[in-house]
Amino acid sequence: MPTEILMPALSPTMEEGTLAKWLVKEGDTVSSGDLIAEIETDKATMEFEAVDEGVVGKILIAEGSEGVKVNTPIAVLLEDGESADDIDTSAAKPEAAPAADAAQEAAAEGGSDAAAAPAAASATPAPAAPAAADGSRIFASPLARRIAADKGLDLASIKGSGPRGRIIKVDVENATAAPKAEAKTAAPAAAPAAAAPAGPSADAVAKMYEGREFEEVKLDGMRKTIAARLTEAKQTIPHFYLRRDIQLDALLKFRSQLNKQLEPRGVKLSVNDFIIKAVALALQSVPDANAVWAGDRVLKMKASDVAVAVAIEGGLFTPVLQDSDMKSLSALSAEMKDLAKRARDRKLAPHEYQGGAFAISNLGMFGIDNFDAIVNPPHAGILAVGSGVKKPVVGADGELTVATAMSVTMSVDHRVIDGALGADLLKAIVDNLENPMVMLA
Structure with missing residues (x-):
């Protein structure tokens, strides 16, 4: 037939x-x-x-x-x-x-x-x-x-x-059916969930601007999905935020030395490559934070699979670098460049942008000092990275000096990670970036 x-x-x-x-x-x-x-x-x-x-x-x-x-x-x-x-x-x-x-x-x-x-x-x-x-x-x-x-x-x-x-x-x-859970007849019926407040309709918004000149831009599939998922994430995930400044002078000096040595191989490491590695190793140091929310349970991950936001025309991708803790900086750099290029060409396969336990969103190259990112479920957190700028700091000996500092904000899903655990994770990330040679040990 x-x-x-x-x-x-x-x-x-x-x-x-x-x-x-x-x-x-x-x-x-x-x-x-x-x-x-x-x-x-x-x-x-x-x-x-x-x-x-x-x-x-x-x-x-x-x-x-x-x-x-x-x-x-x-x-x-x-x-x-x-x-x-x-x-x-x-x-x-x-x-x-x-x-x-x-x-x-x-x-x-x-x-x-x-x-x-x-x-x-x-x-x-x-x-x-x-x-x-x-x-x-x-x-x-x-x-x-x-x-x-x-x-x-x-x-x-x-x-x-x-x-x-x-x-x-x-x-x-x-065939035999799987056993079904017995209904708890004694439990009172759950009250229906309150409907999320809806905004004004498209026609109502257009009517507000009647007589004003505007262009109507049709939403494509990606934009619709981003709107729906981030709205759901912000409404359903109990976010909390942890902020730190990270001194980058040691990292910038170390990166310069490495890039000089790697130049014959055509490799040029970015600060973002170090951030990916720092997050991956921190997730191994604080394994309870290397987890994802799965509705009625938490899944603790073994490997450090780190997602990195990549801006493309009309939206963004978050390709995932699997086993980031096991890879060298040069390998992470090459993989990230490949994933970013194919993301912009919309050539990524689903398994390349789904999964991961933690994400990174870096807007430092756009001159943004700091910002708060929205957790992308089922991830437990996301690190929002700002630009590195010269700032006055008080040295260990009490003297005022100038250092290159980068502000980061970690958005955390409180269902998975509590405050103290989140603080431990962020401290591990900061320690890795302020002592970059440790990441090669």
């Missing part, structure tokens, strides 16, 4: 995307692994590969279409011997099968449920077509989906015995 090609989930958080471009046309023959489309997510444009082989019978979603929900059918693939006439009678019909179709499914699969299928189908439509975690479709009959939903089964964990691995009734009947 014809196979629907579904809008894929190209990242764990993707809910919808733009079908930027079709790389095939109706009538083309495709094989598993062939590139068939370019999908624009909130962060990048990615190529989409065919999972099955066949002939493109019909393209359901035109290229350039925005807001296409994950698991929406976007095209239909025909097998040998099938024609476009078959699409209307099988692959193009709604997933919630009518009673007659459910009865036919039940009869085809056999068993005593066949006679009761029409009544059941009219009362309870089949659940929507399931999909695996990677967005690929799980093939299951409507009756199998309905039984799985009733039994609380995850179809992704069931091996199908039907044609082409299709999950049928007997497969879900033989």
Whole structure:
């Protein structure tokens, strides 16, 4: 029967995307692994590969279409011997099968449920077509989906015995559901959460500026996602802030010496490279702070995976440098340059900008002295880095002197890190940067 090609989930958080471009046309023959489309997510444009082989019978979603929900059918693939006439009678019909179709499914699969299928189908439509975690479709009959939903089964964990691995009734009947938590009937019903105050509507705002000249800028997927996630972060994460000045003179002198020695290799270390290394080592020194919030628990990480904010046109990426504590300064510098370049070209893969336990946002190169950054969940914190400027300081002997100082502010998720623990982490970062040679030990 014809196979629907579904809008894929190209990242764990993707809910919808733009079908930027079709790389095939109706009538083309495709094989598993062939590139068939370019999908624009909130962060990048990615190529989409065919999972099955066949002939493109019909393209359901035109290229350039925005807001296409994950698991929406976007095209239909025909097998040998099938024609476009078959699409209307099988692959193009709604997933919630009518009673007659459910009865036919039940009869085809056999068993005593066949006679009761029409009544059941009219009362309870089949659940929507399931999909695996990677967005690929799980093939299951409507009756199998309905039984799985009733039994609380995850179809992704069931091996199908039907044609082409299709999950049928007997497969879900033989599967065992995971035990469900008992409902606590004695507990009082939770009060509904108060709705977050909504701002004025777009029309209301536009009306305020009636008669004034302005340009309306349409939000792209990235801008919408940034707006939604940062609003949620600021409203739901209990932030607190820790501030320190860091004296950079020893680091700047050490960096100059290293760069002179590394010049034949074409390596030039930045202050930001040292900051990444300092944070990574600090997370190892204060392991309780190397953690992420996971809803009903905290995940303590082993490696230091540090995310670094990179500004691009229309938004930003936070590529993650994994195992930063284990890498040399020159390796971190090369990796950061590569990630930043591909971030600006929107060529990063999802696994390169997702994850990490802690982030760095550096606006020092823009002349910003200090600022407060918003924690990017599930991270436990983010270090906002300002510029290094000459400041008068009191030396250890009590004399007034001049030093290059850099102001940093660490924003912390209080659900994961308490005040004293956050202070320990920031102190470890400061110690690493003010004694840079220690980071090479």
